[in-house]
Structure formats: C-alpha cells, structure tokens
Amino acid sequence: MSATSREDPVFAAVDLGATSGRVITGRVGPGELVLTEAHRFANVPVRLPDGLRWDVLALYQGMLDGLRAAARSGPVASVGIDTWAVDYGLLDADGSLLGMPFHYRDDRNGPAAAKVLAGVGARELYEVTGLQHLPFNTVFQLAAHRSTAQWGAARTLLLMPDLLVYWLTGTVGAEVTNASTTGLFDTRAGRWSDALIGGLGLERTLFPPLREPGSRAGTLLAQAADFTGLAPDTPVTTVASHDTASAVAAVPAREPGFAYVSCGTWSLAGLELDAPVLTEESRAANFTNERGVDGTVRYLRNIMGMWLLEECRRTWARGGHSPGLGALLADAARARPFAAVVDPDDPVFLAPGDMPSRIDSVLARTGQAVPDGPGGYVRCVLESLALAHRRTLRRAAALAGRELTHVHLVGGGSRNELLCRWTADATGLPVTAGPAEATALGNVLLQARAHGLVGDLGGLRRLVASTQELRHYAPRGDLSAWDRAAERLEAARG
Incomplete structure (x- = not known):
C-alpha cells in the first residue's frame, strides 16, 4: 500500500457491524488509498424483558469518540456512515427516538412474518x-412492532445508518441501498412501494425521501461539531449505507463475469447485474435483488457466515477453553476432510447460543458423527461455508444467465486462508481474496467520488486493485471430493 501525502483529503468512514464499530480515516490521492483505524468500540446488544435490542446510544457515543479521534489526524473533508441492514428506529412528532431499536435476531420476527405473508x-x-x-x-419486523404502544406515537422510520445521520445533521432521509432491503421498496421503479405500504396498513409518511450514494445529507449540528472537534461545516455524505453495498463497490474486479462473496458475520454471495431477476425460479431459490451503487443490482443470497465460527469460539470461551484462531485453524487443516458437513442456513443456527451443541444436533439429525475436538468443528464450519458459496454462486449464475469466471472474496473472511482456498477448490474457480476492509474502502471512496477525486465505479475498483494487498488462490485438483460432499449435504437437506 503506497504512502499518501499529508495534503490528501481525509475522509472519515463510520462502519458499524454486528459485533463492533469502527471509525476509519482514509486518505485518497492520485493512485493512492490508505486507511487508518482511528477508533474501535464494541457493539453489545442488550436483552430487555421485551426482546433483544441494539444499544444505539452507546453506538452513537462510540461514533462521536471515533470522529474526535479522526479529527486529530487532520482536517476531515467528509463523514460517511454504513451499518448492517433491515433494523430501524422510530421517531415521534418531536423527532425523539421511541425506545431502543430491536435486533434482527430477536425471536418476535417468525410469527410476524407468517402474519404478513397471510x-x-x-x-x-x-x-x-x-x-x-x-x-x-x-x-416483518414492522408487523411485530405495530402491536406496541410506541407504534401509535411513531411519525418517522429511520434505518440504522439514517438514524445516526439524523443525530449528526438533523436531516431525515433513507439511503437507497439500505431501503432496498426492507421489503417495502419497488425494485423495478427504484422507489418506495406505495401499493405495498398502503396494502399493509402502514402510513406512507413514516418513510422519508430516498437518497442516492454520493449525495450530501447535511452538515454537522453544533453539538456534534463541538464534541468531535470537526469543523461545523463538515459535510455528512450519503454513502452506500448498507455495509454489503459499500463492500461490493470496493470489489477489485478488473474482469467481467465476476462473482463476489462479502464474508463476515454473514456471507453475501452473488453477482452484480444491471437489472433484477424476478422470476418464480429466483423466488423459489430465495435470491435477493438489492440496490448497489450507480443503479446496479446486487443479486445474492445471505448465507450464515463466520457467525457459526465466532459463536463456537464464544461458547468454548465461556467454558474456559479459548484457543486462539490461529491454533484452531491449524487444527482444522489437520482434521479429516469432509468428516461432517452442515447447511449453514439451517434456522437452528440463527440465534446466539451454544453453537457446537447445535451443530451436534444437526449432525445427529442427518446421520453424521460429531467432530473430534474444536479443530473438527472449525473444519466442519469452513468446509460447509465453502460448499454454500459454491451452491449459491452456481445457482445465481444459472438464474441470471451468466457464466462465472472469477470469485472475489472480500471482508474479514478474506483473511481466513482455509476458507479462501476451499472456496476456490469447491467452486473450481480462481479466488482473489481481499481487501479485508472492503466496506470501509467503499465508504471512503464514495465520499471521495462525491468530492471529485475518483471517477466511475470501474475507476474506483481499479484504484482498490492497484493499492490494496490481495491474495490469489487457484483451484487444486479435481472437484470429485467436493462433488461427493455436496451430494451428501443435499441428501441430508432433503
């Protein structure tokens, strides 16, 4: 990674994930792109008597602390915010938040989904x-929320990144890549679906105007500027606020026909298209059409990603056994191949809890032996994820009428050499791993583009490819062992 000049503008990327938040500064210049972590803080949900909630006030304070740290690196040209999708806060008529936002893993959602679909x-x-x-x-979350007293006082719905933008700037809006994940967005027209909103008995006025990535949301309110030390006229730029959309924008693709896996807590595996695929086959295969940058479509499926591994590690740590990730991966590499495979999307894996025991229950149900020690569990998880990547990307290509030539694996999972190598082996396609910080890079680069420093999406990706550390994995040998494991898994799935 090349060093940038102190004269290059600094952009502050607020990147909130399911377990932690960060503020990262990015310097962007001609042929130059360098990130520096200014501040990191925990994201710890709170289980209240009425359900699992996000501690959004702690997240906001962590963001302010991070922006104050970013201000010490030099004048900040802009701030951008990305988070996970689907979760939201409700504001009353005075603009005050009505309670802590619910967590998407709260167990209220299943019954509500059935009610909506009825x-x-x-x-x-x-x-x-x-x-x-x-x-x-x-x-579906809204259907559950409507039974609460808060609902009657609600006047505005803001998705998580839009809520934080509102507290920074006082302006309301709905960034389009995140809005497209709600189930209330018309994917053809690129706007809120008035027909769906009305048909479900929701007030249209709850949903604020849409914003495109690259537009200015506003400037800092006085109290935010005072606390952070940023200039009062510092703009908050609308980025691709769904973290996956920012990550896909930073995929360092130089070739057409690429597939991507954005791998962190979730693995988001799919293709970038010009138009949605809305066939009945696509619906039955449970593929999603979400907005990307510049009107592109992220045609993908959510796969339960590194969540399984991290929950295993948390369970072992609670039991007093907490081997480091490096030791676990070394043990996994030595474990017997394909001793046990599971479907990462089995609903039993969704909620927090004792993941090794849940894996045991699935293996018992499918007639497989439980792994031998932590290394065996890790191998089971990583091989199962590689198989899920293979299945999802092949199905996406068939449904979209595309031929795959290359897989880009970005996000935190790109640091996991076993996962990257096994994804190449399972798919039979070359895999480029990295950048690990794809989401923050996409956030920074969309701010830089709004300031005229980066060109089109292709130019943005070329800058990533030429400045970031990437690793390349060629598929090894034939696919027969992976084919047999895939057949075994499909048989177990029924």
Missing part, C-alpha cells in the same frame, strides 16, 4: 421487491 402472498411480495425471504426483513 395477507400478501410471497409471490406477490417478490414480484415487487425482489427480496429474499428472511424472517427479520423490515416488513
């Missing part, structure tokens, strides 16, 4: 939204 059929919903059915989609 009124609006799954096929009709997909024809408008093109959205993968997940029980925590915003449209």
Whole structure:
C-alpha cells in the first residue's frame, strides 16, 4: 500500500457491524488509498424483558469518540456512515427516538412474518421487491412492532445508518441501498412501494425521501461539531449505507463475469447485474435483488457466515477453553476432510447460543458423527461455508444467465486462508481474496467520488486493485471430493 501525502483529503468512514464499530480515516490521492483505524468500540446488544435490542446510544457515543479521534489526524473533508441492514428506529412528532431499536435476531420476527405473508402472498411480495425471504426483513419486523404502544406515537422510520445521520445533521432521509432491503421498496421503479405500504396498513409518511450514494445529507449540528472537534461545516455524505453495498463497490474486479462473496458475520454471495431477476425460479431459490451503487443490482443470497465460527469460539470461551484462531485453524487443516458437513442456513443456527451443541444436533439429525475436538468443528464450519458459496454462486449464475469466471472474496473472511482456498477448490474457480476492509474502502471512496477525486465505479475498483494487498488462490485438483460432499449435504437437506 503506497504512502499518501499529508495534503490528501481525509475522509472519515463510520462502519458499524454486528459485533463492533469502527471509525476509519482514509486518505485518497492520485493512485493512492490508505486507511487508518482511528477508533474501535464494541457493539453489545442488550436483552430487555421485551426482546433483544441494539444499544444505539452507546453506538452513537462510540461514533462521536471515533470522529474526535479522526479529527486529530487532520482536517476531515467528509463523514460517511454504513451499518448492517433491515433494523430501524422510530421517531415521534418531536423527532425523539421511541425506545431502543430491536435486533434482527430477536425471536418476535417468525410469527410476524407468517402474519404478513397471510395477507400478501410471497409471490406477490417478490414480484415487487425482489427480496429474499428472511424472517427479520423490515416488513416483518414492522408487523411485530405495530402491536406496541410506541407504534401509535411513531411519525418517522429511520434505518440504522439514517438514524445516526439524523443525530449528526438533523436531516431525515433513507439511503437507497439500505431501503432496498426492507421489503417495502419497488425494485423495478427504484422507489418506495406505495401499493405495498398502503396494502399493509402502514402510513406512507413514516418513510422519508430516498437518497442516492454520493449525495450530501447535511452538515454537522453544533453539538456534534463541538464534541468531535470537526469543523461545523463538515459535510455528512450519503454513502452506500448498507455495509454489503459499500463492500461490493470496493470489489477489485478488473474482469467481467465476476462473482463476489462479502464474508463476515454473514456471507453475501452473488453477482452484480444491471437489472433484477424476478422470476418464480429466483423466488423459489430465495435470491435477493438489492440496490448497489450507480443503479446496479446486487443479486445474492445471505448465507450464515463466520457467525457459526465466532459463536463456537464464544461458547468454548465461556467454558474456559479459548484457543486462539490461529491454533484452531491449524487444527482444522489437520482434521479429516469432509468428516461432517452442515447447511449453514439451517434456522437452528440463527440465534446466539451454544453453537457446537447445535451443530451436534444437526449432525445427529442427518446421520453424521460429531467432530473430534474444536479443530473438527472449525473444519466442519469452513468446509460447509465453502460448499454454500459454491451452491449459491452456481445457482445465481444459472438464474441470471451468466457464466462465472472469477470469485472475489472480500471482508474479514478474506483473511481466513482455509476458507479462501476451499472456496476456490469447491467452486473450481480462481479466488482473489481481499481487501479485508472492503466496506470501509467503499465508504471512503464514495465520499471521495462525491468530492471529485475518483471517477466511475470501474475507476474506483481499479484504484482498490492497484493499492490494496490481495491474495490469489487457484483451484487444486479435481472437484470429485467436493462433488461427493455436496451430494451428501443435499441428501441430508432433503
């Protein structure tokens, strides 16, 4: 990575994930792109008597602390915010938050999803939204929320990044890549679906105007500027606020026909298209059509990603056994190949808890032996993820009528050499791993583009490819062992 000049503008990327938040500064110049972590803080959900909630006030304070740290690196040209999708806060008529936002893993969502689908059929919903059915989609969460006293006082709905932008600037809006994940967005028209919102008995006025990545949301309010030390006229730039959309924008692709896996807590595996795929086959395969940068479509499926491994590690740590990740991966590399495989998307894996025991229950149900020690569990998880990447990318290509030539694996999972190597082996395609900080890079570069420093999406990706550390994996040998494991898994899935 080349060193940049102190004269290059500094952009502050607020990047909030499911377990931690960060503020990262990026310097962008001609042929130059360098990130520096200014501040990191925990994201710890809180289980209240009425459900699992996000501690959004702690997240906001962590963001302010991070922006104050960023201000010490030099004048900040802009701030951009990305988070996970689907979750939201409700504001009352005075603009005050009505309670802590619910967490998408809260168990209230399943019954609410069934209630919505009883009124609006799954096929009709997909024809408008093109959205993968997940029980925590915003449209289903709202059905659960409507039974609360808060609902009657709600006047504005803001998705998580839009809520934080509102507290920084006082302006309301809905960034389009995140809005497209709600199940209330017309994917063809690129706007809120008035028909769906009205048909579900929701008030249209709850949903604020849409914003495109690259537009200015506003400038810092006085109290935010005072606390952080940033200039009062510092702009907050709308980036691709769904973290996956920012990550896909930073995929260092130089070739057409690429596939991507954005791998962190979730693995988001799919293709970048010019138009949505809304066939009945696509709906039955549970693929989603979400907005990307410049009107592109992220045609993908959510796969339960490194969540399985991290929950295993948390379970072992609670039991007093906490081997480091390096030791676990070394043990996994030595473990017997394909001793046990599971479907990462089995609903039993969704909620927090004792993941090794849940894996045991799935293996018992499918007639497989439990792994031998932590290394065996890790191998089971990583081989199962590689198989899920293979299955999802092949199906996406078939449904979209595309031929795959290359896989780009970005995000934190790109640091996991076993996962990258096994994804190449399982798919039979070359894999480029990295950048690990794809989301923050996409956030920074979309701010830089709004300031005229980066060109089109292709130019943005070329800058990533030429400045970031990437690793390349060629598929090894034939696919027969992976084919047999895939057949065994499909048989177990029924």
